[in-house]
Amino acid sequence: MAEDEFDVLIVGGGPAGLCSSIALSRRGVRSLLVEKHAGTAPLPKALHLSSRTMEVLHGWEVDDMLRPLALPLGDHALFAGSSLADPDHVRHPIWPDNPDVSRQRSVLISQEILEPALLAAAEKIRPGELRFSTRLTDLREDDGPWEPGVVARVEGPDGTRTVRAKWVIGADGADSTVRRVAGIDFPGKDVHRSVNILFRADLRTLVSDRRSAFYHVHNDIVHTLLAVVDNEWFWRLHVVLGDGETYADYADERRQLELVRAAVGVPGLEVELHSCYPWTGSARVASRYRSGRLLLAGDAAHVNPPSGGLGMNAGIQDVHNLVWKLVAVVRGQADEGLLDTYEQERRPTAVRTVAEAVRNHEYEEAPALTERDRRRKHARRRQDGLVLGHHYTEGAFVPDGSAAPEVAEPYSDFVPVGRPGHRAPHLWVTWQGRRTSLLDVFAEDRCTLLVAGPRSDPWADVLPPATQLITVGIGAAAVPEQEAEFREIYGLSPGGAVLVRPDGIVALRMRHRPDTTGARASLADAVEAMHLSETG
The missing domain is CATH 3.50.50.60 (FAD/NAD(P)-binding domain)
Structure with a gap:
């Protein structure tokens, strides 16, 4: 080349x-x-x-x-008050992690x-x-x-x-x-026009007992969001422009200082203004x-x-x-x-x-006037339904006719499932002598076949030709030690299997142990769905 x-x-x-x-x-x-x-x-x-x-x-x-570059896990919280100094503020955790559904924690x-x-x-x-x-x-x-x-x-x-x-x-x-x-x-639309005011101020002592990722502040002067950069010295004040307002209304440094000090709640706060710039929040695909x-x-x-x-x-x-x-x-x-x-x-x-x-x-912009509104706001502090539970309805996989799990709140509620088109569920397993996530078993350069139990007929007969058939490659991984939990989460009976793509998406699920002909036919369907080349 x-x-x-x-x-x-x-x-x-x-x-x-x-x-x-x-x-x-x-x-x-x-x-x-x-x-x-x-x-x-x-x-x-x-x-x-x-x-x-x-x-x-x-x-x-x-x-x-x-x-090591991320903010501490304790900062994963949402603050609300009349200012950062408000003694009657409220603080709620956001993006809580669940080691039962992912080995990884979100980071800021x-x-x-x-x-x-x-x-x-x-x-x-x-x-x-x-x-x-x-x-x-x-x-x-x-x-x-x-x-x-x-x-x-x-x-x-x-x-x-x-x-x-x-x-x-x-x-x-x-x-x-x-x-x-x-x-x-x-296509799409503009959702809001905003101004970001970046500033430096030593707020370490002030926020020491209320450190959060986001600080929602509402008072007579400012209705704003303080977003952290380092949660100590460097801060970002985010203001959504109201009807009739323009960026010029916020370009004056005296106005910026007034907003920052009102949001922090310290009138004489020493502030070093870094920059102020407009931006538009849009929704387009x-x-x-x-x-x-x-x-x-x-x-x-x-x-x-x-x-x-x-x-x-x-x-x-x-x-x-x-x-x-x-x-x-x-x-x-x-x-x-x-x-x-x-x-x-x-x-x-x-x-x-x-x-x-x-x-x-x-x-975020609407006041929580009713208990139902408050519950909805609180529920959206968790994203597992969207982050882990979102699935594909068509693409490079073989649907098996099953329905996706029904949940009360699709944004926040998550049910792990080994259904084709879904992220393959996390499961703690013992693999090559160490405890790890099942997700770490998947190869990034090939599809991985997970069998419920020790590999035996028909897989012992099917895998060699299957490896030739799928030139991206199939790696076989039997899951005997945690077989019961694996079968429950993935929806398999003994001898059933799932084929997982290199991106961790389930491409094929064979709920029950097939015969050799059925196993080969199922893998051929996966080859076709993933547009893979055939050899031999």
């Missing part, structure tokens, strides 16, 4: 783009990431990494480097801290190449004389460079150039996620209000879904139809996620 030829061109160096580089490099796929800005995000943006996202990052072996790490860590991880792994201060200036698909692909022109510190790639991941944000070139619409060889991920594909901390998580999980499919296609292990299942699976997920974020914003 020539110097300027790559398997994948990644446009955008935010969380989705950096994770794309990491995931592709781990699979040995050569990529080039270009980012128009000189460095990673300089200002606080997103904050929350969910337990599911941490499972994904654990699979890419970057979670351990992030945890501000995006301007997260991105340099992801960049450092991406730079350590080859063959990925990363170029900041490099702008995409031209992009077109080109069938070429040898192999179809795309031709891009990028401009950076070393001048103009022409790049050929087989595929493009557009992770270049809400104003995506890739999406515009692809001619993909971005791209009409398509793929146009030819151009694929969208992250904010290029969907944006939502920040309420609930859902956007960055959705973007990273886009990448998790996309990369294993893209690798299989690049290596000739699957046909391009597998990439169509990326949109089938992730676009409905984005539609729901964006709707839930809008609902979160509405709950």
